[in-house]
Amino acid sequence: MGEGMKAGAGNGAYYIVAALVGTVVGVLGSAFHAGVNGLGAAWPAYLQGTLRLEGPALYAAAAVVAAIMTLVSLWLVRRFAPEASGSGVPEIEGAMEGLREVRWHLVLPVKFVGGLLSLSSGLVLGREGPTIHIGASVAKAASDLMKWSSEDMRGLLAAGGAAGLAAAFNAPLAAVLFVIEETRRQFPYSSRTYIAVVLASIASAVVTEYLTGDTPYMLLEVSTMPYGLLPAFIGLGVLLGVVGVAFNRTLVWSLDRVRALGLRHSFYIFPAIVGLMIGVLVLVLPEATQGGELLAVELTREGRPLAILAVIVLLRFVMTMASYSTGVAGGIFAPILALATTIGLCYGSALATVLPLPEQAQTAFAITAMGGLFAATIGAPLVGMVLVLELTGAYAVLVPVMLTAIFANMTSQWLGGRPIYEILLERTLAIEAEGRASHAPR
Structure with a gap:
């Protein structure tokens, strides 16, 4: 193809394909979302309603069901597509850098079905x-x-990934910014690839809104905060910067410990234990289970006591580490947002014991905390700011969100923190290099 074709008709074909990719991803993302919601509600309802189980029998059955779903998800990943383990974002960044291969014919079904189960x-x-x-x-x-x-x-990979984020949260602008900020080292930036990312994100968002509605997914009403409260948001950002560094380091530590256990015994032992625990918690303490986006909204509106919120923070932190370390398909965006919301509510509740706070201040702390922890862990403060605003519709607290996110990111960097996806990609490459070295002939 000549240069003229690349600049003219070539661009047109590229844009059309990017928009079609976004459309397909919008359908698949909406189906995935509906499937997770439907199946996640169906099996507990079946045990309690149809089978009418109660007491120990109910808890035992729930534990077994959750463990089986976890183990089947892990088996699919380990048997057919090991790269489908975990989030998938490090894999895409590695592929855009030429370090990883996207085996789409295996990843697509494994990620969809395995993720649905997990x-x-x-x-x-x-x-x-x-x-x-x-x-x-x-x-x-x-x-x-x-x-x-x-x-x-590589440009189309970025467009497809952005379309996936747009479908997950109905946040097309944050999806575009995610490519620009998070994959800035790998993204082959040009007007051609940039437009493709925007078109794919728009197409995915349009399809997602058509299928699921156009209301912000975590809609929260909040009023403008007084300027005198801005230092409190800076303090929250500093706190979240510390938490973000601890989150990333604990996650990698957990992955390493579980992998060592798997190498010594079996990779299925720990996931089975976690699945059994999760099955019981789904019935006994649902706040400690699932992604947590809707939980974040509920907690913000309910106004629970500080002690209860602190327990939820601890439980969700531990269960996030345990869940991700199982090796099944699943991301950490939503758990980060839910954990951040609870931390923000704890912070606001503690502050309210010593200072008079304006109305809806608790909600403002919860919203801004999402952007702060995202900026500290993912290392993309601009994405965190925009994603939170698109998710909640809380544009009245734009300045507090910006302050919290940027100070969280600054604190994280000051403490030596690095973006979690960058760390996870390096870890994957190191493990593979270690494996090749151990099998190399001496």
């Missing part, structure tokens, strides 16, 4: 990682079909 079981995982990975897999399939060059393929 998230529906009650594990504290998010659907945004799987949808981003699914979106990039659809883009890779389209690129292979069109026989495009490596640079065009």
